[in-house]
Amino acid sequence: MLKLEGISASYGAVQALEGVSLEVEAGKIACLLGANGAGKSSTLNCISGVVPIRSGAIWFDGQRIDGRSIEQIVRHGIAQVPEGREIYPEMSVADNLVLGAWIHRRDTKQVRNDIARVYEIFPRLKEREQQHAGTLSGGEQQMLMIGRALMSRPRLLLMDEPSLGLSPVLVEKLFEVIEHLNQTGLTILLVEQNAQLALKTSEYGYILENGEMAFHGPSGELRSNEKVREAYLGT
Amino acid sequence: MSTTLALVIISGIATGAIYSLIALSIVIVYKASDAVNFAAGEFTMVGAYIALFFIVSASLPYYLIFPIVAAATFILGGAFERLVVVPITNRTKGRENPLIPIVIATFGLSLMLTGFVRVFPYTEEVRSLPPLIRGAPIFVGGVPILLTDIAIVVVAVTAILGFWLFFSYTMLGKALQASSQNPRTAALSGIPVAKMRMIVWAIAGLMAGVSGMLVGPKLALTPNLGGIIMIAIAAAVIGGFSNLPGSILGGFIVGVVQNLIGYFFGSTTIAVAPFLIIMVVLLFRPQGLFGGPVHVKKV
Ligand SMILES: Nc1ncnc2c1ncn2[C@@H]1O[C@H](COP(=O)(O)OP(=O)(O)OP(=O)(O)O)[C@@H](O)[C@H]1O
Ligand SMILES: [Mg+2]
Numbered sequence: 006m007l008k009l010e011g012i013s014a015s016y017g018a019v020q021a022l023e024g025v026s027l028e029v030e031a032g033k034i035a036c037l038l039g040a041n042g043a044g045k046s047s048t049l050n051c052i053s054g055v056v057p058i059r060s061g062a063i064w065f066d067g068q069r070i071d072g073r074s075i076e077q078i079v080r081h082g083i084a085q086v087p088e089g090r091e092i093y094p095e096m097s098v099a100d101n102l103v104l105g106a107w108i109h110r111r112d113t114k115q116v117r118n119d120i121a122r123v124y125e126i127f128p129r130l131k132e133r134e135q136q137h138a139g140t141l142s143g144g145e146q147q148m149l150m151i152g153r154a155l156m157s158r159p160r161l162l163l164m165d166e167p168s169l170g171l172s173p174v175l176v177e178k179l180f181e182v183i184e185h186l187n188q189t190g191l192t193i194l195l196v197e198q199n200a201q202l203a204l205k206t207s208e209y210g211y212i213l214e215n216g217e218m219a220f221h222g223p224s225g226e227l228r229s230n231e232k233v234r235e236a237y238l239g240t
Numbered sequence: 241m242s243t244t245l246a247l248v249i250i251s252g253i254a255t256g257a258i259y260s261l262i263a264l265s266i267v268i269v270y271k272a273s274d275a276v277n278f279a280a281g282e283f284t285m286v287g288a289y290i291a292l293f294f295i296v297s298a299s300l301p302y303y304l305i306f307p308i309v310a311a312a313t314f315i316l317g318g319a320f321e322r323l324v325v326v327p328i329t330n331r332t333k334g335r336e337n338p339l340i341p342i343v344i345a346t347f348g349l350s351l352m353l354t355g356f357v358r359v360f361p362y363t364e365e366v367r368s369l370p371p372l373i374r375g376a377p378i379f380v381g382g383v384p385i386l387l388t389d390i391a392i393v394v395v396a397v398t399a400i401l402g403f404w405l406f407f408s409y410t411m412l413g414k415a416l417q418a419s420s421q422n423p424r425t426a427a428l429s430g431i432p433v434a435k436m437r438m439i440v441w442a443i444a445g446l447m448a449g450v451s452g453m454l455v456g457p458k459l460a461l462t463p464n465l466g467g468i469i470m471i472a473i474a475a476a477v478i479g480g481f482s483n484l485p486g487s488i489l490g491g492f493i494v495g496v497v498q499n500l501i502g503y504f505f506g507s508t509t510i511a512v513a514p515f516l517i518i519m520v521v522l523l524f525r526p527q528g529l530f531g532g533p534v535h536v537k538k539v
Contacts, residue, residue, distance in 0.1 A: 017334075053428060079430035091425040093418045103411070104418045108430045110411045157429060 006031040006192055007052070007083075007161055012061030012071070014051050021047040022216045024061070029161065029194050029209075034187050036195045036203040036224065038237055039213035045196040046088055048213070049163045052194075053085045054078045065161070080108050084159035088166050088196075090146045092153075094139025098130055101138045101149055105156030116156070123152040126182060144175045151182070161192045168199050180206055200237040204228045212237065246383040248503045249496055254389040255458060256495020257396035261451035262472035263479065263487040264400065265444040271482055272420040272440040273325065275342040280448045281469030282353035287313050287452025288461050289357050291369055296362050302372055302453075309453045310446050317445020320349060321438045350466055357463050369456030392454045399450055400488055403443070416440055471498070474514035477521050480528020489530065493517075 007029040014022040022044045029035045039045050050056040052063060054075045063071040070078055084105075093101050102123055106116045124131035127148040133141060138149055147167055154162060164183070168176045180202055187193055197203035204210050204224040212220040212233065220233055227233050262280055269277045287309045294300040294308060324345050332338040357363055371388035372395070378385050407413035418426040419436035427433050452465070459465065475494045479486025498513040521529065 055424075055427070075427050076430035076432065079428075085428050087425060087428060091422055091428075093421045093425070095421055096414070096417060100414050100418075104414055104426070104431070105429050107411070107415060153429065 006066060007194065008064040009048070009052070010062045010064070012048075012051055012058045012063060014047055014056050014058050016056075020216060021056075022051065022058075025213070025216070025218050026061075027211050027218070027221070029192060031160075031192055032187075032190060033209065034183070034193045034195060034207040035209045035211065036197055036207040037211045037213065038197060038200045038203060039219075042215075043213040044216040045213055046165055047216075049085055049165050049194070049196060052078075052083060052163060076108065079157050079159075082158070082160035083163065084154040084157045084161075085163040086150045086154045086165060086167060088169065090143065090150075092138040092141075092146050092149055095137060097135050098133045098138055098141070098149060099135065102130070102152050102156055105153030106158075108157055119156050119158065123155055126155075126185070127152055143170050144172070147171065147175075147179065148182075155186075159191070161194065162186065163194050163196075165196045166198055167195075168197065168202070176202065204238075243383050245503065246381075248499045250383070250385055250389060251458075252496035252499035253492060254392045254495070255455070255499070256492035257393045257400075258451045258455045258458075258491070259468075259472050259475045259494050260400060260488045260491025261396055261447050261454070262468065263475035263491050264403065264484060265447040265451070266469075266472055267476050267479065267482060267484060267487045268420075268440055268447075269444045270476075272416075272437050273321075273339075273342065275325075275339045275346070276473075277441075277444065278343065278346040278469065279320075279350040279353060279466070280444070280472060281466030282350045283313050283317065283445050283448035284452040284455060284468055285463065285465040286316065286353055286357060287449030288369065288456040288465060289360065289363060289452075289463075290449070291453040291456055292362055292367060292461060293360060295369060305453060306450070309449050313449025313452075314442045314446040316449070318438050318442030320445070321441035324349070325441065326434070326438075350469075354463050354466060363463055367461045368459065369453070369461065371457045372454070388457055392458070396451070396454055399447070403447070404484075412439075416443075470518075471514045474517040474521075477518050478529050480530065483528055483530055486528050486530035490528075493529075 009025055009027040011024040011026050012022055013024060025048060037045050037048060047056055051058050054073055058071050062069055065081055065083060070081060093104065102120050103116065106119060109116055129145055130148055130152055133145065138146065141149060151167065168179055171179060176199065183193060183195065183206060195203055195207060204227055207224045210221065210224045210227045211218060220227060220230065262284055265283065266277060266280045269275065290309050290312050291305045294305050325342055328341045328345055332341055372391035373387040375387045377387060407417060415426065415431050416436050416439060419431060419433040420440065423433045471494055475490035476487045478490030478493055494514060494517055497517060498510055501513045502510040
């Protein structure tokens, strides 16, 4: 479904990615791991069209999407849940969600249905519907970001460290949601610091080191790989 | 309460409604671009002169002048963003204090507009616009209220209400807010944030432009009318500079306080009022009268 062929990207003189290749099969969960600064977020932002690539190619459903605008890529069916707590703090939870459906804004009826679906997945958001998003807890804000991404009706969801700063209980819940979304047919590329959990949840894993792909393979194999265990699983 | 005092307050409410519009113009730009548009007062001045031009040259009625002023200042605001603010932003990206060049550019625009407007007829002498509505004043409890004052308040409040409905209930309005609050994320949802920023500047131009049409009948019209911006900034400061309802209330407060100061201490002291208000608020409640604790912007 998604295929990165040797992409490179840089910020001015800072080289962030060098010849990164990666593939995500339709209906699967793949994870992308790596230390701080390895280039995980940069990879997602290249896919989303936020960061231009210098060389290589990005394919989605057989079409080349690198060089297209962010809006076009969202329209193709790729949504990103960015790293951190990226919400509209002074707007209501409901408005935060509605804005995720910007590309479908003319289809008001379906937008309403989609919101109802998001509330079904995250009943907590329904309770907080009219509250300013800035007053939500960290976990609720993470749910809101996922809900907002779903509002664009993606087929591929890019998630950038969704478990960041969540309590162990919430992390568990979050991964349940991720698996649930995947079961409804959503393909997911998951960036995580929590390598243990990410490799358990995903079918295939990639590990970036200093902007280059260091390891990749079926998640089960990565989990038993000596070097991976030592460097990323702490065992 | 004496009749004169009541008149002073009512007139203050009418000018206050106008200040609210200019303050809103400044605050929405500040929220979208982090920069204070010091040319907002000149948008008011240009709006007033456009109205004057069509009244004197073509005797157009106000209901035709309103859309002309609105459209012209809308385009002026959007064009300035596209032609000046965007190129500057692109050049200063990643540098220290990237906003200072933009603020300086708005000063440049204010000087340019002040100079440019003198090219047009009817600007060499002090004039003022005819009242919005003619007719005998209405007496409320023995206090005569001018119809034009009522009209000013009605038009300004309707405009403010319209903006509020637009920003809170339409998808475009919400996207404008979102692009101001978190542009990177808004972009990730496919919202064209650059276009949104231009629209905010255009709407800000329109707000200030319309205020000029309203202020024209009340104040003497000269190319230096742009100095009115200090009063609007006082109103915005009362609102904590990023609180829209606070700035609206701030406009009314400044309008009334200014007139009261003039009433009690003589009309020459009126000019001091906005500075006094700015200093008092910044000293004792820098977050504005209505805001919570000081708003720390996350980087
Ligand atoms: N906007 C930017 N400007 C300059 N350099 C950047 C920018 N964004 C990222 N970088 C650099 O690119 C490299 C990769 O960063 P990236 O954010 O992709 O890492 P990451 O794997 O997501 O790290 P983390 O786990 O900390 O989120 C880093 O060296 C980083 O400093
Ligand atoms: Mg990252």
